[in-house]
Amino acid sequence: MAAGPENVPPFIAAQLSHLLSHFRLTLKVEQMWSGDKYNSGPFDRFSLLIPYCLDFIKWDVIFDAESPSAAPDVIFGPEDEDFHPFHMQPSPESNNNSLSDWNYKDPSRLLTLIQFLRDQYVLYQRKRVGEVDDDRLKFEISTILSREGIEMHMSSGGEKLEEVKFAVPLLDMNINKMVSCCPWRYSQKIYLQVVYPVGRKYTSAPSAPRLKLVSSPELKAAFSIDDVKLPPWLDGMCLAEYLPNLEEYLGKQVLEAVSLIEVRRHFIEALASPFGRPVEADPVFCRKATFLAASGVFTFLVHFLIPTQFPKQQPSIMLQSSQHFNSQMAPMKSRLISDYPWSPRWEPLLMAERICEFLGDEALNFKRQCSEGQVQQ
Amino acid sequence: MEDPPLQKIAISGPTLASLIQRFSTSPSAIHGLLFGHVTHLPLTLSDDSSSSAPTLLATVTGFLCSPSFYDSSGTVLPSALRPHSSLLGWFSARRRSPLRPSMREFSVTSSLSSLSQFSSPIDNSNPNLNNSNYREQPFLFPPCVFLLLASPPSDNAPSSHVHTHEYRAFQFRTGPQCFEPRSLDVVNIGPAFRGHYGAFSSNSRLPALDCGLRGSPMDEGSDERLSGMKQAAKDQRELDGCAEGFEIGRLSRMVGSDARSYTEGLEELYQKMLVKIQNLTSLVEKSSAMVLEQENHNRKLKHKILRSAAAE
Numbered sequence: 001m002a003a004g005p006e007n008v009p010p011f012i013a014a015q016l017s018h019l020l021s022h023f024r025l026t027l028k029v030e031q032m033w034s035g036d037k038y039n040s041g042p043f044d045r046f047s048l049l050i051p052y053c054l055d056f057i058k059w060d061v062i063f064d065a066e067s068p069s070a071a072p073d074v075i076f077g078p079e080d081e082d083f084h085p086f087h088m089q090p091s092p093e094s095n096n097n098s099l100s101d102w103n104y105k106d107p108s109r110l111l112t113l114i115q116f117l118r119d120q121y122v123l124y125q126r127k128r129v130g131e132v133d134d135d136r137l138k139f140e141i142s143t144i145l146s147r148e149g150i151e152m153h154m155s156s157g158g159e160k161l162e163e164v165k166f167a168v169p170l171l172d173m174n175i176n177k178m179v180s181c182c183p184w185r186y187s188q189k190i191y192l193q194v195v196y197p198v199g200r201k202y203t204s205a206p207s208a209p210r211l212k213l214v215s216s217p218e219l220k221a222a223f224s225i226d227d228v229k230l231p232p233w234l235d236g237m238c239l240a241e242y243l244p245n246l247e248e249y250l251g252k253q254v255l256e257a258v259s260l261i262e263v264r265r266h267f268i269e270a271l272a273s274p275f276g277r278p279v280e281a282d283p284v285f286c287r288k289a290t291f292l293a294a295s296g297v298f299t300f301l302v303h304f305l306i307p308t309q310f311p312k313q314q315p316s317i318m319l320q321s322s323q324h325f326n327s328q329m330a331p332m333k334s335r336l337i338s339d340y341p342w343s344p345r346w347e348p349l350l351m352a353e354r355i356c357e358f359l360g361d362e363a364l365n366f367k368r369q370c371s372e373g374q375v376q377q
Numbered sequence: 378m379e380d381p382p383l384q385k386i387a388i389s390g391p392t393l394a395s396l397i398q399r400f401s402t403s404p405s406a407i408h409g410l411l412f413g414h415v416t417h418l419p420l421t422l423s424d425d426s427s428s429s430a431p432t433l434l435a436t437v438t439g440f441l442c443s444p445s446f447y448d449s450s451g452t453v454l455p456s457a458l459r460p461h462s463s464l465l466g467w468f469s470a471r472r473r474s475p476l477r478p479s480m481r482e483f484s485v486t487s488s489l490s491s492l493s494q495f496s497s498p499i500d501n502s503n504p505n506l507n508n509s510n511y512r513e514q515p516f517l518f519p520p521c522v523f524l525l526l527a528s529p530p531s532d533n534a535p536s537s538h539v540h541t542h543e544y545r546a547f548q549f550r551t552g553p554q555c556f557e558p559r560s561l562d563v564v565n566i567g568p569a570f571r572g573h574y575g576a577f578s579s580n581s582r583l584p585a586l587d588c589g590l591r592g593s594p595m596d597e598g599s600d601e602r603l604s605g606m607k608q609a610a611k612d613q614r615e616l617d618g619c620a621e622g623f624e625i626g627r628l629s630r631m632v633g634s635d636a637r638s639y640t641e642g643l644e645e646l647y648q649k650m651l652v653k654i655q656n657l658t659s660l661v662e663k664s665s666a667m668v669l670e671q672e673n674h675n676r677k678l679k680h681k682i683l684r685s686a687a688a689e
Contacts, residue, residue: 066405
């Protein structure tokens with residue numbers, strides 16, 4: 001299937017590109033195709049993946065290449081047969097919806113429509129979860145509903161056990177503002193995913209819900225939530241008790257992670273004294289730096305990969321020859337080295353000097369490996 | 378009053394075939410109205426306890442592709458529909474899309490079902506119904522049938538000449554506002570329909586032509602009355618034109634004992650019939666050609682819009 005933008009009629013392309021670049025969440029177009037009999041006409045329908053409750057919902061948006069001035073239609077997922085965004089109680093604020101006065105010349109219409117539909121979807125799922133006959137769940141909802149941005153999802157897939165998922169946004173802090181020269185387009189957030197099994201009415205004590213921390217993927221550059229150990233969920237606990245402790249603990253971790261950026265910056269600056277100015281360095285999160293070094297006539301690059309846990313964890317080093325190439329004409333590289341002498345208590349300058357000392361010997365090893373062609377390719 | 382539930386929906390084979398043919402030859406999605414009638418199913422001999430099960434059958438006998446009878450938000454425009462006593466609902470046929478009602482299809486069906494002025498009468502004349510039951514039966518059926526036709530979205534091979542058509546029928550329940558799937562029987566297909574020949578009743582009615590000149594011409598004749606009479610006279614002339622050469626007196630001689638001497642007349646009659654049919658077919662052919670020409674013209678206009686949108 002020829003999936004090129006040249007197959008998309010301009011009146012759809014304009015709406016779609018405006019939607020993708022202005023929506024407050026990262027949308028994905030999974031597939032575009034044609035409603036033509038032989039699938040050879042212009043692409044006028046696509047599947048849109050919309051982030052919801054730490055997962056995606058898939059909606060098919062159906063335009064008609066034969067009627068460019070007509071509003072698009074949307075087909076929701078098979079699980080959401082009861083979702084009727086324009087027929088919900090209480091009915092949406094006004095009938096002045098984005099469909100009734102559709103104007104194909106205004107490229108922001110699709111954005112308005114999808115935004116409205118997603119807002120309605122949040123309410124629809126909230127209503128579904130509210131209708132679940134489970135006392136603990138009803139209590140949990142009543143205590144956390146006031147949290148801004150909370151999303152819930154009710155999954156009932158045939159034989160699967162019914163589950164209710166919550167996505168609770170944590171920490172009322174703007175992480176984007178804490179990082180100087182922040183490159184993130186979207187606001188970075190950490191969520192707690194809470195999954196309650198429902199429908200097991202006859203179990204004596206309600207079991208602990210499944211808990212998982214989820215963050216936006218870009219946050220990994222500064223702070224890895226995989227390193228966070230969740231506090232235990234005690235018997236008979238509820239979310240309203242659990243969340244404040246978690247948030248306090250997590251808040252400290254984030255602050256520390258942000259302060260560690262500066263520690264890494266000092267380290268890179270210290271490296272400059274034995275190695276000279278870096279060829280390349282990550283100026284925002286200070287996770288990477290590359291220096292040019294020479295041992296006799298053998299010149300090579302030294303790549304430093306600095307973990308978020310620095311200085312507790314030592315940086316990984318990789319050498320790359322400027323003079324040896326493999327059969328694909330790619331420069332030869334060493335393995336990742338992270339077993340050299342190290343102490344987190346050293347001053348940055350001492351760290352830099354010890355690494356420089358270690359590399360003096362390692363460079364000779366690497367040079368010999370390069371000429372014998374032993375290194376990984 | 379809560380609309381009565383259907384047990385199933387039936388469609389005549391030629392109607393379904395014609396609908397699918399219309400869909401597969403159309404360049405894009407089509408939609409339109411469904412016509413037919415609602416009857417009670419013949420009662421089967423079973424326990425009385427099951428008497429609460431729905432016994433209504435909606436039979437689709439015709440359809441009309443309609444360009445637009447609803448606005449872009451899916452609200453039906455009653456002015457675009459002519460009052461018709463046998464409107465059952467509507468259909469939507471779209472290619473390469475899931476076989477689930479879409480957002481707009483829900484809105485249109487909900488809006489159409491709520492228009493009680495388009496309800497059709499339920500034929501309660503089934504002799505199997507006893508009198509007490511008869512009284513409890515509702516008499517009107519809202520246009521709440523929805524027939525969805527689609528082809529699978531994954532059917533991607535551009536060179537494939539196998540076209541898959543899928544369809545599903547629903548009844549829209551105005552109370553809980555939801556679609557309820559109904560089985561769709563194709564009349565005359567399968568062994569279940571053998572019994573139908575015994576209890577045949579014609580599917581379509583004759584057009585209600587107002588031919589009789591009722592009332593005295595001295596009536597307080599309003600303009601409306603006069604134009605009604607003119608229309609009736611015109612209809613009568615048209616009917617007479619169709620029956621030309623087939624006057625009742627002449628036809629009556631074709632049967633009975635003196636029929637033998639009229640073989641020549643009979644042959645002449647067949648000749649005339651053939652000529653008439655030929656005229657009709659050429660008329661249909663010409664009008665189809667004109668329709669096609671108009672459709673192509675409309676497409677060109679649409680593409681012009683498309684290009685003008687591109688230019689902006």
